[in-house]
Amino acid sequence: MYYRSLFPRDLLAELERLQRDVQQTVEPGPSIRGQRRGYPALNVGGTPNAVEIYAFAPGLDPATLDVQLEKGILTIAGERQRSAVPEQATEHIGERFAGRFRRVVSLPDDIDPNSIVARYRDGVLHVSVQRREETQPRRISIQ
Incomplete structure (x- = not known):
C-alpha cells in the first residue's frame, strides 16, 4: 500500500x-x-416494425458520411479530419479518432430495402430500416 x-x-x-x-x-x-471497439460506436436494435442503427460520430459533417444498403448489408463509411493543434502547442494525449472509417452491419432478411431513412442530428447518425409489411405482426379478427 x-x-x-x-x-x-x-x-x-x-x-x-x-x-x-x-x-x-x-x-x-x-x-x-x-x-x-470500432469507430463510430454503434447501437443496433430492433422493433416489430423496424431495425434501428445508431452511430455515435460527433463533429462530423453529414455530407462526408456514406450510407449504403446492399444485399442485406448496411455500410456506414466516412472520414473524420484531424483537429488542428496550434503551432506552439504540444499535444500530450490524442484520443479522438481521425481518419477514414467503415462499419458494416448485417441486417435480417425481413427488411424492406426501399424504406431506409438516415438522419444525422447532434452527432448521432440514426438509420431506420423498416421491416416488410408481410413479416410484421398483425392482429387477425375472428368472425
Missing part, C-alpha cells in the same frame, strides 16, 4: 494508457482486455 504515496495516481493511469496504446498498435486482434 506504500506505492500510492510514491507514485501519483495520474502517473499510473497514464502508464496504463500508454501500455494499452502500444498493445493496440502491435496486436492486430483482441486482447485480454476485450475486443477493440
Whole structure:
C-alpha cells in the first residue's frame, strides 16, 4: 500500500494508457482486455416494425458520411479530419479518432430495402430500416 504515496495516481493511469496504446498498435486482434471497439460506436436494435442503427460520430459533417444498403448489408463509411493543434502547442494525449472509417452491419432478411431513412442530428447518425409489411405482426379478427 506504500506505492500510492510514491507514485501519483495520474502517473499510473497514464502508464496504463500508454501500455494499452502500444498493445493496440502491435496486436492486430483482441486482447485480454476485450475486443477493440470500432469507430463510430454503434447501437443496433430492433422493433416489430423496424431495425434501428445508431452511430455515435460527433463533429462530423453529414455530407462526408456514406450510407449504403446492399444485399442485406448496411455500410456506414466516412472520414473524420484531424483537429488542428496550434503551432506552439504540444499535444500530450490524442484520443479522438481521425481518419477514414467503415462499419458494416448485417441486417435480417425481413427488411424492406426501399424504406431506409438516415438522419444525422447532434452527432448521432440514426438509420431506420423498416421491416416488410408481410413479416410484421398483425392482429387477425375472428368472425
